[in-house]
Amino acid sequence: MKAEIITIGDEILIGQIIDSNSAWIAQELNKIGITVHQISSISDKEEHIIDALNQAKERADLILITGGLGPTKDDLTKHTLVKYFNTKLVFNEQVHEQIKILLAQRNVEMNKLNSLQAELPENCEIINNSNGTAQGMWFEQNNTFFISMPGVPFEMKKIVTDELIPKLKREFKTKSVYHKTVMTQGIPESMLSIKISDWENNLPNGIKLAYLPQPGMVRLRLSCSCENINKFAEIIETEINKLYDIIPNAIFGFNDISLEETVGKLLTKKNKTIATAESCTGGTIAQMLTAISGSSKYVRGSVVAYSNDIKENILGVKTESLIKYGAVSNQVVEEMATGILKLMKSDYSIAVSGIAGPNGGTKEKPVGTIHIAIASKNGVKSHKFLYGEHRGRNIRRSALTALNLLRLEIMNNL
Amino acid sequence: MKAEIITIGDEILIGQIIDSNSAWIAQELNKIGITVHQISSISDKEEHIIDALNQAKERADLILITGGLGPTKDDLTKHTLVKYFNTKLVFNEQVHEQIKILLAQRNVEMNKLNSLQAELPENCEIINNSNGTAQGMWFEQNNTFFISMPGVPFEMKKIVTDELIPKLKREFKTKSVYHKTVMTQGIPESMLSIKISDWENNLPNGIKLAYLPQPGMVRLRLSCSCENINKFAEIIETEINKLYDIIPNAIFGFNDISLEETVGKLLTKKNKTIATAESCTGGTIAQMLTAISGSSKYVRGSVVAYSNDIKENILGVKTESLIKYGAVSNQVVEEMATGILKLMKSDYSIAVSGIAGPNGGTKEKPVGTIHIAIASKNGVKSHKFLYGEHRGRNIRRSALTALNLLRLEIMNNL
Numbered sequence: 062m063k064a065e066i067i068t069i070g071d072e073i074l075i076g077q078i079i080d081s082n083s084a085w086i087a088q089e090l091n092k093i094g095i096t097v098h099q100i101s102s103i104s105d106k107e108e109h110i111i112d113a114l115n116q117a118k119e120r121a122d123l124i125l126i127t128g129g130l131g132p133t134k135d136d137l138t139k140h141t142l143v144k145y146f147n148t149k150l151v152f153n154e155q156v157h158e159q160i161k162i163l164l165a166q167r168n169v170e171m172n173k174l175n176s177l178q179a180e181l182p183e184n185c186e187i188i189n190n191s192n193g194t195a196q197g198m199w200f201e202q203n204n205t206f207f208i209s210m211p212g213v214p215f216e217m218k219k220i221v222t223d224e225l226i227p228k229l230k231r232e233f234k235t236k237s238v239y240h241k242t243v244m245t246q247g248i249p250e251s252m253l254s255i256k257i258s259d260w261e262n263n264l265p266n267g268i269k270l271a272y273l274p275q276p277g278m279v280r281l282r283l284s285c286s287c288e289n290i291n292k293f294a295e296i297i298e299t300e301i302n303k304l305y306d307i308i309p310n311a312i313f314g315f316n317d318i319s320l321e322e323t324v325g326k327l328l329t330k331k332n333k334t335i336a337t338a339e340s341c342t343g344g345t346i347a348q349m350l351t352a353i354s355g356s357s358k359y360v361r362g363s364v365v366a367y368s369n370d371i372k373e374n375i376l377g378v379k380t381e382s383l384i385k386y387g388a389v390s391n392q393v394v395e396e397m398a399t400g401i402l403k404l405m406k407s408d409y410s411i412a413v414s415g416i417a418g419p420n421g422g423t424k425e426k427p428v429g430t431i432h433i434a435i436a437s438k439n440g441v442k443s444h445k446f447l448y449g450e451h452r453g454r455n456i457r458r459s460a461l462t463a464l465n466l467l468r469l470e471i472m473n474n475l
Numbered sequence: 476m477k478a479e480i481i482t483i484g485d486e487i488l489i490g491q492i493i494d495s496n497s498a499w500i501a502q503e504l505n506k507i508g509i510t511v512h513q514i515s516s517i518s519d520k521e522e523h524i525i526d527a528l529n530q531a532k533e534r535a536d537l538i539l540i541t542g543g544l545g546p547t548k549d550d551l552t553k554h555t556l557v558k559y560f561n562t563k564l565v566f567n568e569q570v571h572e573q574i575k576i577l578l579a580q581r582n583v584e585m586n587k588l589n590s591l592q593a594e595l596p597e598n599c600e601i602i603n604n605s606n607g608t609a610q611g612m613w614f615e616q617n618n619t620f621f622i623s624m625p626g627v628p629f630e631m632k633k634i635v636t637d638e639l640i641p642k643l644k645r646e647f648k649t650k651s652v653y654h655k656t657v658m659t660q661g662i663p664e665s666m667l668s669i670k671i672s673d674w675e676n677n678l679p680n681g682i683k684l685a686y687l688p689q690p691g692m693v694r695l696r697l698s699c700s701c702e703n704i705n706k707f708a709e710i711i712e713t714e715i716n717k718l719y720d721i722i723p724n725a726i727f728g729f730n731d732i733s734l735e736e737t738v739g740k741l742l743t744k745k746n747k748t749i750a751t752a753e754s755c756t757g758g759t760i761a762q763m764l765t766a767i768s769g770s771s772k773y774v775r776g777s778v779v780a781y782s783n784d785i786k787e788n789i790l791g792v793k794t795e796s797l798i799k800y801g802a803v804s805n806q807v808v809e810e811m812a813t814g815i816l817k818l819m820k821s822d823y824s825i826a827v828s829g830i831a832g833p834n835g836g837t838k839e840k841p842v843g844t845i846h847i848a849i850a851s852k853n854g855v856k857s858h859k860f861l862y863g864e865h866r867g868r869n870i871r872r873s874a875l876t877a878l879n880l881l882r883l884e885i886m887n888n889l
Contacts, residue, residue: 071685072685072687072696073497073498073501073514074501074510074511074512074513074514075501075502075505075511075654076497076498076499076500076501076502076503076505076511077498077502077656077687077694077696077731078498078687079493079494079495079498080493080494080497080498080514081493083487083490083494083516084487084490084491084492084493084494085490086490087487087488087489087490088489088490089490091489091490096488097488097489097490098488098517098518098523099488099515099516099517099518099523099527100487100488100494100515100516101513101514101515101516102497102513102514102515103512103513104512104513109512109513113513116530131664131686131688132664132665132668133664133665133668133686135684135685135686163863166841166843166863166864167663167843167861167862167863168843168860168861168862169663169665169666172665172666172669173669174665174668174669175665192865194665213688215690215865215867215868271491273491337779339758341765342762342765343761343762343764343765343766343770343774343777344753344758344759344760344761344762344765344777344779345758345762345765346758347757347758347761347762347779348756348757348758348759348761348762350757351755351756351757351758351759351779351781351870352757352866352867352870354832354833354834354866355834356757356781357781357782357835360757360779360781361781361782361785362778362779362780362781362782362785362789363757363758363777363778363779364776364777364778364779365751365758365761365765365774365776365777365778365779366776367765367770367771367774367775367776368771368775368776370820371775371776371819375776375778375789375818404789405785406784418768419768420768420769421771452766452768453766456765456766
């Protein structure tokens with residue numbers, strides 16, 4: 062089965078936003094064995110939409126369309142589809158009710174524009190959007206399937222995950238693909254590829270490896286497209302066990318689990334709590350931990366100590382340590398970590414101090430110098446790292462490294 | 476002049492990488508008045524490349540092709556272009572020399588594969604790539620121009636900036652385009668479109684408006700493609716002034732400035748400092764503020780107080796307030812805001828407490844209930860909001876709303 066993705070919206074064509082939806086959709090389709098043949102970004106114009114649909118249906122059986130379903134005048138997709146499929150809009154009572162409830166939950170009153178979102182093409186199957194007012198629409202024409210979805214990632218992803226993928230699985234017999242993604246942190250891609258090259262070269266026939274780097278981590282995707290899923294799943298498990306022996310500290314989980322979720326699960330399981338004292342990460346670790354639902358059970362809190370007097374007065378860092386070693390030092394992060402542990406009465410703590418950049422570096426402590434400490438009732442350990450020049454990447458990498466160090470500390474204390 | 480971008484490479488179609496090149500190219504072309512009509516991502520197959528070129532030339536005068544120019548077997552673009560333009564490869568001595576020097580600088584010896592990169596189509600104009608071995612190629616066919624470039628962002632960007640844009644400016648007389656984006660926060664898209672509909676309907680001829688919603692904010696893009704840029708820039712300024720009268724509190728800046736940057740600039744200008752006390756936002760506001768380079772000048776710090784005892788013991792919230800009003804209340808956020816102001820000795824403070832969800836809601840305080848307080852030497856003000864069900868969006872919206880309230884507070888204190 063061949064798919065195409067058409068994204069509608071001038072904002073992509075003028076470069077105002079980057080189309081990240083398509084890559085995400087392609088990944089999800091790949092998981093159920095559907096190949097994406099082409100991705101086209103086109104303008105919000107009726108004629109252009111119709112041309113793109115005509116061309117896509119010559120090449121593909123499944124055409125996913127995103128964007129242009131908002132309630133405002135510049136959103137033309139729905140009206141164009143009505144014309145294309147020679148149908149008309151009908152008012153859908155049930156959808157209207159659903160939109161009303163959704164808006165009420167957001168404390169927004171139903172207005173004329175929102176009401177129009179309940180008018181939908183007569184000959185399509187509605188694909189429920191529980192996160193927004195624009196419904197997904199499934200059309201069929203001569204054995205080609207057209208699915209229109211909103212472009213808002215949060216709404217589109219919910220539709221794809223909850224409705225579209227299950228429906229595609231039900232309706233089409235697609236080739237089976239087995240994937241397992243190994244999540245790693247702490248080893249840059251090029252170094253990782255050297256470390257694991259023997260293992261990679263000896264992977265059994267039929268198993269493919271892809272490196273999927275993200276800032277601060279590398280995902281390794283093992284996949285096979287095969288008849289006998291169970292057999293291959295077993296083979297892949299064996300290979301992952303070998304990988305553990307090569308990079309024991311780097312693997313933190315599987316299948317796109319985040320590091321903060323992994324840590325959260327560990328803390329929940331052990332009934333332990335965490336607090337953070339953050340200088341250069343500025344609350345990023347706290348933000349990541351608390352983004353997880355249910356984190357109030359194990360997150361005690363955090364102090365972001367951007368200036369030295371806060372490190373002293375609130376976290377209890379010694380004045381002489383700041384003078385002797387400077388705020389960016391193992392000594393100071395250790396005192397920050399023990400200080401926050403005491404202040405927040407937590408079982409574990411993380412402290413980070415560093416020079417995120419792009420300014421503030423010196424010869425001794427260049428931009429990218431980061432110190433991280435992990436404290437618990439067993440004491441405190443600190444580590445020094447040297448990253449790059451880019452502020453955002455340094456902050457992200459520091460936060461991920463700190464969470465992985467915490468994970469290893471909890472594991473060792475089991 | 477109409478342009479299209481064709482990106483060649485399976486890695487985009489399987490979702491392994493996100494195509495950020497196209498957005499960047501589109502922005503650069505827009506600046507010199509060239510509109511991108513379509514962006515297509517296609518596979519590394521000869522037939523597919525030829526079909527895409529044939530279709531693109533029906534729609535556009537300028538076709539930019541990226542990718543597939545590497546030296547390995549799976550890179551087919553150059554060979555396909557040779558076929559498409561009915562020409563042959565010829566060895567280019569000068570390019571060969573240049574590649575040799577480039578590789579020597581990287582301490583790499585010239586090999587057979589690198590040598591092949593100096594074989595280039597006879598009928599193209601070479602566009603110099605000083606950052607890599609794959610040269611840019613400029614073809615012309617019946618007044619349509621085809622430019623092939625490598626997909627490596629660092630090489631492509633260098634070619635576009637140093638060679639292509641100057642050449643396009645020289646060779647074509649293009650229309651100028653003027654854009655101004657108005658950044659708004661606090662009014663959802665559908666509500667905004669009703670509020671400003673009269674203004675929108677009365678926009679002068681030639682000025683286009685686009686709504687570009689993002690979680691928690693809406694960008695309004697005004698644009699015109701015109702002869703006399705200065706005249707239109709003035710007209711757009713007049714229209715923006717009218718818009719200010721309709722939504723005075725929502726507009727926080729222009730042209731993709733972020734709210735945290737706007738606030739940072741205001742604080743810097745006034746020489747004032749900020750601290751945050753965050754419960755449900757879990758450090759997100761601190762993280763956003765400190766993501767800005769130079770923020771150490773105005774960010775004092777933050778306390779993330781996830782549990783009540785931290786609200787009491789560190790921030791000084793009264794026990795009786797927690798009992799009487801609950802942690803999610805105007806009373807408690809006001810005490811948090813004044814507490815953190817005192818603790819961090821800052822000029823301004825933000826406090827947020829709420830139920831981010833998806834669990835923890837009650838009938839009186841459903842998921843999405845958020846209280847925000849802003850404190851300064853002039854006192855403290857609190858506000859209640861009711862958002863939706865989605866944890867991530869509730870946190871983001873709370874953080875943006877809090878920053879906008881802070882911005883208004885600073886502006887009013889001028």
